[in-house]
Amino acid sequence: MTNTNETSEIKNIIDRALQQNPENKEIIKAFAPVIIMQRQLAQQSSSKKIDCSLIDKEKLKAGVPVINQVNLFLPEEPLKEVTLSIASAVKEGIPKLTEAIDKISALIQEDKINPADYFRASLESENKTAAEWENNLKISPSNASFLMSLVSRVVLERRAKEITEALDKFDWEEGYCPICGSFPSIALIEEEGGKRFLHCSSCGQYWRFTRISCPYCEKETVQGMEYFYVENKTQEAAFVCDKCKKYLVTLYRAGKVFARDMDISAISLIHMDIIMQGKGYEPMTACVWNVLS
Numbered sequence: 001m002t003n004t005n006e007t008s009e010i011k012n013i014i015d016r017a018l019q020q021n022p023e024n025k026e027i028i029k030a031f032a033p034v035i036i037m038q039r040q041l042a043q044q045s046s047s048k049k050i051d052c053s054l055i056d057k058e059k060l061k062a063g064v065p066v067i068n069q070v071n072l073f074l075p076e077e078p079l080k081e082v083t084l085s086i087a088s089a090v091k092e093g094i095p096k097l098t099e100a101i102d103k104i105s106a107l108i109q110e111d112k113i114n115p116a117d118y119f120r121a122s123l124e125s126e127n128k129t130a131a132e133w134e135n136n137l138k139i140s141p142s143n144a145s146f147l148m149s150l151v152s153r154v155v156l157e158r159r160a161k162e163i164t165e166a167l168d169k170f171d172w173e174e175g176y177c178p179i180c181g182s183f184p185s186i187a188l189i190e191e192e193g194g195k196r197f198l199h200c201s202s203c204g205q206y207w208r209f210t211r212i213s214c215p216y217c218e219k220e221t222v223q224g225m226e227y228f229y230v231e232n233k234t235q236e237a238a239f240v241c242d243k244c245k246k247y248l249v250t251l252y253r254a255g256k257v258f259a260r261d262m263d264i265s266a267i268s269l270i271h272m273d274i275i276m277q278g279k280g281y282e283p284m285t286a287c288v289w290n291v292l293s
Ligand SMILES: [Zn+2]
Pocket: 177, 178, 179, 180, 181, 182, 200, 201, 202, 203, 204, 205
């Protein structure tokens, strides 16, 4: 059950990104099938809802993200279909992973591995399940982690929708995500009023954040000194912080406003990641596309 309007919208967004950033077409094309699939799957709701009445708005106000208040990954939620769908999209975009992904898909189909276990284990100790899958089933832990991080986005985006619908308005003033606690992958500054919005690529959430401090370390910034621009491109920048040595790719919204997908925007600006990492800065968060070394 997918919404065809939204699917054709995301395809248009990808086409525009390819036209505007032809130098990055390889990476955009590699991730396009995955992102289309993630958005389609995220439109469907989870089979198991979380109990949003457990979320405390006072705690949110104090900076405790939802993920530290309730479990967002429910062990009883079967993620078999989601994982297999994402796996086929990965093969389409990145054919060199076909053999590795087929192996994982076959094990999931035969119920030899349960994708939900991956998230259950991550609540206790990082990558314990990935290590078990590696030892017992000879699966590459990096391929399994890559696949499951793409599945994680679908689960968390569904949760983010559930939560924002249930909570309505809430106060949040932090530089990390109110839902999942991740740092932003990209920022958007509005032309009118100059408000800055941060985007979380782990769950798809947006939130407003002050322009006068660094989202990562909260150091106050000196106006005009904190952005790095590429020559002739005034709409693309990277916020840089000299205290924590992090950068945040930033887009200025100007002119004709098209619908955006902030992950597509972030991937389209991969040249900024290359430049900033070359200068010794680190991204505020690791995404599947911005870990370059
Ligand atoms: Zn998030």
